[in-house]
Amino acid sequence: MQPGDRFTIKIEKIAFGGEGVGRIDNFVVFVPFAAPGDDLEIEIIRCKKKFARGRILEIIKASPVRVKPLCNYYGNCGGCCYQHIAYNEQLQIKKNQVYEAFLKIGKITAPPVLATTASPQSYHYRGKAQCHQIMTPGGSKVGFLDTSGGKIVDIERCEIMEETINEKIKLLKKNVLVRKERDSRLNVWADLPGRQAKQRGQVLRRVKDKEFLIPAGGFFQNNLFLTPVLVDEVCRLALSGRMNTVIDAYCGCGLFSIFLAPLAKKIFGLELSPKAVQFARLNAEKEKIKNVTFVCGDAGEELLKKKFLSLSGRLDLLILDPPRLGCGESVLTAIAGLLPRRLIYISCNPATQARDVKFLKDTGYHLSLLQPVDMFPQTQHIEVIALMECQTVGDGR
Numbered sequence: 001m002q003p004g005d006r007f008t009i010k011i012e013k014i015a016f017g018g019e020g021v022g023r024i025d026n027f028v029v030f031v032p033f034a035a036p037g038d039d040l041e042i043e044i045i046r047c048k049k050k051f052a053r054g055r056i057l058e059i060i061k062a063s064p065v066r067v068k069p070l071c072n073y074y075g076n077c078g079g080c081c082y083q084h085i086a087y088n089e090q091l092q093i094k095k096n097q098v099y100e101a102f103l104k105i106g107k108i109t110a111p112p113v114l115a116t117t118a119s120p121q122s123y124h125y126r127g128k129a130q131c132h133q134i135m136t137p138g139g140s141k142v143g144f145l146d147t148s149g150g151k152i153v154d155i156e157r158c159e160i161m162e163e164t165i166n167e168k169i170k171l172l173k174k175n176v177l178v179r180k181e182r183d184s185r186l187n188v189w190a191d192l193p194g195r196q197a198k199q200r201g202q203v204l205r206r207v208k209d210k211e212f213l214i215p216a217g218g219f220f221q222n223n224l225f226l227t228p229v230l231v232d233e234v235c236r237l238a239l240s241g242r243m244n245t246v247i248d249a250y251c252g253c254g255l256f257s258i259f260l261a262p263l264a265k266k267i268f269g270l271e272l273s274p275k276a277v278q279f280a281r282l283n284a285e286k287e288k289i290k291n292v293t294f295v296c297g298d299a300g301e302e303l304l305k306k307k308f309l310s311l312s313g314r315l316d317l318l319i320l321d322p323p324r325l326g327c328g329e330s331v332l333t334a335i336a337g338l339l340p341r342r343l344i345y346i347s348c349n350p351a352t353q354a355r356d357v358k359f360l361k362d363t364g365y366h367l368s369l370l371q372p373v374d375m376f377p378q379t380q381h382i383e384v385i386a387l388m389e390c391q392t393v394g395d396g397r
Contacts, residue, residue, distance in 0.1 A: 001052055002044065002047055003044050003047060004043065005043070005044045006042065006057065007029075008060065009022035009023075009042055009054070010022055010038070010040075011035065011036055011038040014034075014085075017380055018082065019034070020032070022034070027052065028052070029042070029044070030052070030053045031054045032055070032056075032081065032147070033081065033084060035065055037064060037066075038059060038062060038063045039060040039061035040057075041057045041058040042054035042055060042057060065089040066086075067084060067085065068084075069083035070083060073143075073153055076146055076153055077147070078144060078147045078148075079158065079379065080159075082378050083159075083378045087122045090122075090374070091116040091118055091374060094116050094372055095114075098382065101354045102354045102357065102367075104354075105354035106355070106358045108357070108361070108367055112368065114372070116374050117371065117374060118374055119223055119375070121377075122377040123159050125162070125223050125224055126162060126223065126224070127165075127189065127190040127192075127222055129161050130186070130187055131143065131144065131169065131172065131185070131186045132144060132184070132186075141154040142154065142169055142172045142173050160379075162190035164191040165190050187216060189203045202214070202216060202279075207228055207231060207259075210258060210259070211283075211286070212258075213253070213282055213283055214253050215276065215279055218252070218275060219252055220252070221255065222375065226373065226375055227375075230346075230373055230375070231255065231259050233371060234259075234260075234319070234344055235260060238342075238344060240342065242341070243260075245311060245314065245316050245317075246315075246318075247269075247318045248270065248321075249318065249320050250299060250320065250322045251294065252271060253276050256319055257280070258283055258289060258292065261284070261291055264316075264317075266291055267293070268293050269295065270302050271296060272296070272297065280294045281294050298328075299330075299331050301330065303330075303338060304334045308334075312339060315338055315339075317343075318335065318343050319346070320343065320346065324347075324349040326352030335363070339364070339392060341389070342387065343360065343389075345386040345388065346384070347383070348375070348376075348381055348383050349381075350382065353384055361388075365388040365390055367387075368388065370384055
């Protein structure tokens with residue numbers, strides 16, 4: 001087998017990362033934009049020792065779960081890779097991928113993965129876009145990186161963005177903010193009715209009955225329709241045990257801390273970004289919350305300080321919501337010393353989450369459940385909530 005060779009292939013499943021998986025003489029071939037059950041003619045474009053990659057030349061027989069993509073840029077833009085697959089099948093694919101990640105990376109026998117929670121809207125759900133803008137001899141380009149990650153796809157609209165973001169993209173193309181040949185990134189937030197921040201550099205978001213101010217360059221959950229469900233699930237799992245003392249690590253602007261405040265005696269929110277901590281304190285003050293203290297600092301360094309180490313064996317709940325890279329070694333080491341009774345670990349990267357769960361399992365934690373939540377329909381990404389319970393400390397109830 002070598003680049004340029006052509007084969008017919010049956011797609012067995014979709015791998016973590018979004019590519020179809022088939023076999024030629026038992027040799028694994030990955031095929032982008034394939035659907036499970038497709039019969040395809042493909043051309044090999046790259047060969048490795050243990051696998052190859054191919055591109056679709058012809059769909060000989062389409063899978064029954066194959067549908068027409070909504071986006072005109074689909075297949076070129078690198079943002080989405082599942083628009084050609086029916087949404088119900090996407091949910092099952094993501095559940096299977098979470099299962100495999102925790103089986104292979106986490107070394108968990110029979111991972112306790114629940115059915116994926118669907119997004120109420122599978123298109124036009126994103127409340128924020130990070131667009132690329134660059135000046136070219138032909139004018140300004142505004143859009144997203146292509147499937148190779150090396151070029152910008154110049155777009156008029158994005159089908160997973162809330163519609164006011166698409167209106168802003170049109171304005172960006174007319175009113176150029178960047179006049180350099182270097183790629184610049186622009187954060188574009190949706191304008192929601194009655195939810196405009198009063199000051200420049202701030203964004204206002206409403207989740208259930210609460211409003212959150214966010215710095216314009218900061219992070220907030222992106223799915224406008226599923227974030228309340230994510231919050232409800234975290235609160236439900238938090239109530240599975242005692243709630244005297246809670247630490248919310250990587251707390252951002254205080255989303256989980258503020259919703260958990262009425263359920264706990266004392267909450268500490270840990271966050272590295274000074275701006276996010278400033279906004280978290282503003283959000284708590286606006287809600288008249290008195291039992292949450294926000295601390296600015298690295299989660300691992302803070303958890304190893306005397307103030308928190310003194311809680312060893314007495315901490316009821318630790319919430320973890322790290323970036324895609326997962327928890328740092330210092331955070332995991334601190335957890336092994338603190339031994340919180342329960343952990344709720346929220347992640348948008350099941351691979352690094354499974355890695356960290358394996359470490360925690362080896363320090364005495366039992367993985368009770370994994371709840372996939374589809375915060376990112378049409379893409380390969382999936383949010384997962386993990387509940388872990390310490391086997392060496394009583395539940396304290």
